[in-house]
Amino acid sequence: MGTLQLEGVYKDYPGVKVLKDVNLTITEGEIHAIIGPNGAGKSTLFGVMNGDLFAQKGTITFEGINMNGKGLDFAARNGVSRCFQVPNVYINLTVKENILIALMSKNKITRNKLSFKTFLAPVNAYEEKIKEVLEEVGLSGTENQLIYELSHGDKKRLELAMAITLEPTLLLLDEPTAGMSPEETSEAVKLIKKIHQTRNLTVVITEHDMSVVFSLAHRITVLDRGEIITTDVPEEIKKHPKVIEIYLGK
Numbered sequence: 001m002g003t004l005q006l007e008g009v010y011k012d013y014p015g016v017k018v019l020k021d022v023n024l025t026i027t028e029g030e031i032h033a034i035i036g037p038n039g040a041g042k043s044t045l046f047g048v049m050n051g052d053l054f055a056q057k058g059t060i061t062f063e064g065i066n067m068n069g070k071g072l073d074f075a076a077r078n079g080v081s082r083c084f085q086v087p088n089v090y091i092n093l094t095v096k097e098n099i100l101i102a103l104m105s106k107n108k109i110t111r112n113k114l115s116f117k118t119f120l121a122p123v124n125a126y127e128e129k130i131k132e133v134l135e136e137v138g139l140s141g142t143e144n145q146l147i148y149e150l151s152h153g154d155k156k157r158l159e160l161a162m163a164i165t166l167e168p169t170l171l172l173l174d175e176p177t178a179g180m181s182p183e184e185t186s187e188a189v190k191l192i193k194k195i196h197q198t199r200n201l202t203v204v205i206t207e208h209d210m211s212v213v214f215s216l217a218h219r220i221t222v223l224d225r226g227e228i229i230t231t232d233v234p235e236e237i238k239k240h241p242k243v244i245e246i247y248l249g250k
C-alpha cells in the first residue's frame with residue numbers, strides 16, 4: 001500500500017521536452033521531497049504522478065495500478081490526492097460547502113443527478129465529518145465563512161482538509177508553504193507532520209524553502225532540467241555539489 005513507481009518517464013509539451021527518463025520509487029510511509037530550480041519540471045512531475053498529465057513514454061503505477069493520464073478523479077478514487085500551489089478551492093462557497101463537495105465526490109454523489117433539495121440533504125448527514133476534518137486541520141468554527149474571508153494560510157488548510165476528506169493513502173503537496181508568512185509556514189510544517197503520522201500516509205512535496213524540506217523529508221529527489229540528479233537522505237543531499245550550487249549559491 002502507498003508505493004508509487006515511475007519508470008523511464010518522458011513528458012513533453014508541444015515544442016518543449018520536460019521530463020527525461022525519470023525513474024523514481026516513492027516508498028510507502030515516507031515523506032519525499034522533490035526539489036530543483038524554477039522550470040526543472042517539478043509541477044509537471046506532480047501532474048504525471050497523479051494522472052493529471054499524460055507521459056508520452058514510460059510507466060506510472062500506484063499500488064500496481066497504471067495511473068498514466070487517467071485524470072484526477074481516477075487518482076482520487078485509487079487513493080491519490082493532490083494540493084496545488086494556488087489553493088484549488090471554490091471561492092464563492094463557504095468552508096463547509098467546500099468540504100461537502102469533497103465528501104460528495106468521494107461518495108460519487110454528483111449534483112446533476114440530484115434535485116436541489118436532495119443535493120442539500122447530505123449536509124446534515126455529513127455535519128459531524130465536516131466538523132472533525134476542520135478540527136484536524138485547525139479550522140474549527142470557520143464552517144460558515146466565505147472563502148474570500150480566509151487568510152492564504154487558512155485557504156491552504158482548507159484545501160488540505162478537502163484532500164484528506166478523500167481518505168488518500170498518497171498525498172501530493174505542491175509547494176505547501178508558498179506565499180505563507182514564517183508563522184504560517186511553521187504551523188503548516190507541524191500540520192503536515194501530524195497528518196502524515198496520524199493518517200499513516202505517504203507524502204510527496206515540492207518546495208523551494210529548504211528549511212521546510214529538511215524538517216519534513218525522509219528522502220529528497222533533486223530534479224534539474226527534467227532529469228533526476230540524485231535521490232538520497234537529507235544529510236547526503238545537503239552535501240551534494242548540485243544542491244550547494246543551486247541553493248547555497250556556491
Ligand SMILES: Nc1ncnc2c1ncn2[C@@H]1O[C@H](COP(=O)(O)OP(=O)(O)OP(=O)(O)O)[C@@H](O)[C@H]1O
Binds near residue numbers: 013039043
Ligand atoms: N502547459 C505547458 N505548456 C508548455 N510548456 C509548459 C507547460 N507547463 C510547463 N511548461 C514548461 O515546462 C517546464 C517545466 O515547468 P514546471 O512548471 O513543471 O517546472 P517547476 O519545476 O514546477 O517550476 P517552478 O518551480 O517555477 O514551479 C518549463 O520550461 C515550463 O515553461
